[in-house]
Amino acid sequence: MVRKIQKTEAESLLVGEMPEGCQLCIKGAKLVLFVTGLCSRYCYFCPISEKRKDKDVTYANERLVKKDEDIIEEAKLMEAEGTGITGGEPLAQFERTLYYIKLLKKEFGDKHHIHLYTNGDLLTEAKLEKLVSAGLDEIRLHPVSGDFSIIEQVIKSKIDVGCEIPVIPNNKTGIIKLAEFLENCGAKFLNLNELEFSPTNAEALLQRGLSLRNEISTGVKGSEELAKEILEWASDHTRRLSLHYCPARLKMVFQFKNRLLRRAKHVAKPYEEISDEGLLIKGIIFSEGLSAEQLHRLRNDLIEELGIPSELIAVDEEKMRLETAWHFIDEIARKKKSGLRLAVVKEYPTADRLEIEVIPL
Ligand code: SF4
Incomplete structure (x- = not known):
């Protein structure tokens, strides 16, 4: 047979x-x-x-x-x-x-x-x-x-x-x-x-x-x-x-x-969206030479001026940048143009958090 x-x-x-x-x-x-x-x-x-x-x-x-x-x-x-x-x-x-x-x-x-x-x-x-x-x-x-x-x-x-x-x-x-x-x-x-x-x-x-x-x-x-x-x-x-x-x-x-x-559902931060492929999508504000203290100040400003909920924006001191939900990035770009470099990033939810796409705004 x-x-x-x-x-x-x-x-x-x-x-x-x-x-x-x-x-x-x-x-x-x-x-x-x-x-x-x-x-x-x-x-x-x-x-x-x-x-x-x-x-x-x-x-x-x-x-x-x-x-x-x-x-x-x-x-x-x-x-x-x-x-x-x-x-x-x-x-x-x-x-x-x-x-x-x-x-x-x-x-x-x-x-x-x-x-x-x-x-x-x-x-x-x-x-x-x-x-x-x-x-x-x-x-x-x-x-x-x-x-x-x-x-x-x-x-x-x-x-x-x-x-x-x-x-x-x-x-x-x-x-x-x-x-x-x-x-x-x-x-x-x-x-x-x-x-x-x-x-x-x-x-x-x-x-x-x-x-x-x-x-x-x-x-x-x-x-x-x-x-x-x-x-x-x-x-x-x-x-x-x-x-x-x-x-x-x-x-x-x-x-x-x-x-x-x-893995993504266990490690995603409140401001990271999980895509259908299991990637984490978020908005990034690069520090451009700012100190950790200045980044924390910038975070407070954005919370106050744009009403971003505090759990949806954080300072990543290792990478020296601010991270937030991707949908706030457009608004930040419109209202805070003064030299901030912004991007939407897609990364693996793996231990090494490998970035696989950076879309500059
Ligand atoms: S050399 Fe590589 S492919 Fe060959 S037996 Fe070792 S681990 Fe496997």
């Missing part, structure tokens, strides 16, 4: 059941815990940013982790229902990974679903046992091509086991071999990610003759087409294994947006 290829509501493609880790990820309900940027491999397609690559740093989403509370608070702010542990190679810092699994399970209970990405190079039976008894729910292996011994070793454990790999356009035979192996050994899933360009892998991809699929996507030309071919093949040649193709756009349009929306 031919198995059906389903298009999911997040526009990914699926044969079989979607892994639990992916279901939560699409909802934006998975905390991304980047344990370390260290790794045992040097894959040419590795997309990790300069800021993290080969550096022994930990991030909970965009927040640099300095203490346990950073992770717990970040998980609470986004109402995390689970955590995806990633890197680099998380097992390059095995004790840290183990500690964080225990920490998250202790704080959020057994239901908090934890999956771990690993290339498997540093995994041993003893380490796997420790990870599983700490509460790990799912493991996603990225095996060396052609060597599936690590899968044989892990498949005996009682947690969900699958593989997750990027779809490299000329690797059809290799991916089918892996899928056949997973089907026969009783693994749960194979996740196929669209290969993506990033600032750190672009040169290596271009050198291998790969190019962008179009001007608006970071996806590599031919990666999605091959993923579809693999799913077609799987619909006819597999019975138990689930295969899930995750396109590059899913991360931005569903996973990241949904995570922003979940």
Whole structure:
């Protein structure tokens, strides 16, 4: 019997059941815990940013982790229902990974679903046992091509086991071999990610003759087409294994947006409006050399002269500027022209509050 290829509501493609880790990820309900940027491999397609690559740093989403509370608070702010542990190679810092699994399970209970990405190079039976008894729910292996011994070793454990790999356009035979192996050994899933360009892998991809699929996507030309071919093949040649193709756009349009929306409602200040994309929109009055004291005076003037409610205007002393609701900016521009520089700003509700658009007035 031919198995059906389903298009999911997040526009990914699926044969079989979607892994639990992916279901939560699409909802934006998975905390991304980047344990370390260290790794045992040097894959040419590795997309990790300069800021993290080969550096022994930990991030909970965009927040640099300095203490346990950073992770717990970040998980609470986004109402995390689970955590995806990633890197680099998380097992390059095995004790840290183990500690964080225990920490998250202790704080959020057994239901908090934890999956771990690993290339498997540093995994041993003893380490796997420790990870599983700490509460790990799912493991996603990225095996060396052609060597599936690590899968044989892990498949005996009682947690969900699958593989997750990027779809490299000329690797059809290799991916089918892996899928056949997973089907026969009783693994749960194979996740196929669209290969993506990033600032750190672009040169290596271009050198291998790969190019962008179009001007608006970071996806590599031919990666999605091959993923579809693999799913077609799987619909006819597999019975138990689930295969899930995750396109590059899913991360931005569903996973990241949904995570922003979940976090925004907890961190938005009274004067910040949440857009449909989960961005925070507000008006900014730049200080132009004013001291903090002068900024506070200016704030009081604006409250008095324009009747702006005090909770809708604040001094940001770190960035040395005034922030207010965007709809007051026009009025401020009309009535207080004297050298004030004004803008409407859109920023992520993330720990780093990255500004993604500044519209000057
Ligand atoms: S195994 Fe993963 S983290 Fe390590 S170099 Fe390869 S792609 Fe990057």
